[in-house]
Amino acid sequence: MRFLNEPSTDLTYSDVFLVPSRSDVVSRLDVDLSPQDGTGASIPVVAANMTAVTGRRMVETLARRGGLAVLPQDVPVEVIAEVAAWVKDRHPVYETPLRLRPDNTVIDALHLMAKRSHGAVVVVDGGQRCLGEVSARDCEGVDRFASLESVMRPTLLTLQASMFTGELVPALRKVFELFDGAGAAFAPVVDDDGVVQGALTRTGVLRSTIYRPALDADGRLKVAAAVGINGDVRAKAAALLEAGVDVLVVDTAHGHQAKMFEALRAVRSLDPAVPVVAGNVVGAGGVRDLVEAGADIIKVGVGPGAMCTTRMMTAVGRPQFSAVYECAREARRLGAHVWADGGVRYPRDVALALAAGASQVMIGSWFAGTHESPGDLLTDSSGREYKESFGMASSRAVQQRTRTEGAFERARKGLFEEGISSSRMFLDPARPGVEDLLDLITSGVRSAMTYAGALDLEQFHERAVVGVQSAAGYEEGRPVPQSW
Ligand SMILES: NC(=O)C1=CN([C@@H]2O[C@H](COP(=O)(O)OP(=O)(O)OC[C@H]3O[C@@H](n4cnc5c(N)ncnc54)[C@H](OP(=O)(O)O)[C@@H]3O)[C@@H](O)[C@H]2O)C=CC1
């Protein structure tokens, strides 16, 4: 990457823009988005290790599209083991269906439907055989306690698992045509006995022809998990590795500290066969020390996060674009990599972090406002759907993290609050699922790469030309949905 004009100050994503260059890349679909940082992801997007963002559905959904999601450090290791096993039991192409019995009620179906973007529930018998389906529309205007048996309809399309044997892309093309012919948006996948094996949506089929799942050596979806720097880090990390975690994140607010070096050395002593990520830092010195202590990937960002009050509480941090640029340069020199963590609100921010040299970009709050995040779907007084998000250093998270400690310790730790405890992340009605956001991000990044004439992320970083803009320059780039 080079600057159009050498900057005289540190920069945020909004301060900069990408200059188009001569390109020989003829199609945006020719671009390879896979990060080369040893994680095996095929898109450079990671869901943050935040309780309001990543749970089993986020891990599964992102991995199926080639991304990673990091289970937070506050999840007990035995729960992480259970979630990892569950994720690894998911199909890399079929999605996990929502299943209910005929005697369940409409309210059960409506509650469950908010958990995934399918918009439908499969009704099954005791042997998990498909009896029919119920969509949100079928539940309109009926008693909430009506049984599903009374509202369910035969499926518009049922797919046989045997259709997916052999080469996948031609099979998916055929399946897409079946969806089109049937006028269906959703279909259960069943085996020869009619037992439900999974579900597919019309859009999901299309996505499976574009994205490549992030798979482990045994062809199972990948899982990442975080460990903090307190307590017996070695034992916790060993338990996570034992649980089959594919990427280990050692996580704390101030990554450039003695306790982190100790934690990293403890993790290294286990000789992990998976990449070790550590952070957060914002400068070359932090990168050097964490790499020396054993990190393969450095997580960069102090204060840019949407839930983060660190900059206002402490003045500490650094504008994120400059932090990523400097850290990525140092990591590259040392043969390590960088994840840009926090403050991403638009696809452009992802493109800029990658241009600055990050191998991947971590996203928290933006993904909190999707069907796949763990929180309950809530509705405000004007009918807009949202989920609650909160910071991992907020009093809400600290209370949860310290729940097993004594009252005195909890009260002392509660003094240090560097995050907000409640924020509303509205679902975009046009893009309520995390995969809708992935489509938006990856199409933006693919396009940015062709403007730079880059076929892969390494070329993108090499070829990117970045200019510094005024606030008016940024404003000029914003669309105008109404007249001036
Ligand atoms: N990227 C960012 O900008 C930030 C991210 N976070 C996120 O919040 C979560 C909780 O992190 P964290 O608060 O580090 O909790 P941890 O549970 O990881 O504990 C942090 C440890 O580091 C010590 N410490 C020393 N200096 C600091 C400091 N300035 N800030 C925090 N701890 C310090 C603490 O001791 P003692 O309590 O005795 O001081 C404690 O032992 C993590 O997921 C983290 O990524 C939090 C803040 C900023």
Ligand SMILES: Nc1nc2c(ncn2[C@@H]2O[C@H](COP(=O)(O)O)[C@@H](O)[C@H]2O)c(=O)[nH]1
């Ligand atoms: N200072 C704090 N930073 C936090 C807190 N919780 C999370 N984070 C950081 O934010 C990113 C995600 O950023 P986003 O803009 O995408 O939401 C996350 O990975 C952490 O590094 C917090 O309570 N305080």
Ligand SMILES: [K+]
């Ligand atoms: K912030």
